Amino acid sequence: MDKWEYKTLKFKIGSFWGGVNVDEQQFEDILNEAGSQGWELVSSVDTSQYQGQSKDLIVVMKRKRT
Template sequence: MELWEYRTLKYATGGFLGGKIDEQEFQDELNEYGSQGWELVSCFDTSQSQGASRDIIVVFKRKK
């Protein structure tokens, strides 16, 4: 039986009305987790209002 471990990260978009993240920094961090054997399985935002995003939630998994 395969065993998995999971890691969930939250990235704040900043600002009272929602904001942006640095795309290159975000990509670099995803690549860093990938180089450690983590596989991205889900990425979604949490809504704030009027289409703005409050946070971005990222879920990774890897074999134990």
């Protein structure tokens, strides 16, 4: 039976005024670095702050345990 380990990453995406503030290149670079270490993105969830505005993005990654 395969065994997995999990990793969560949290990205601040909301700004004070409610807009989305994401450095897409930095986000992609972080995901690519994790991918090069064997991590696979399996889920992402945004957290609501107020009236549906996003505050954070949480991504869940997994890889086979060695």
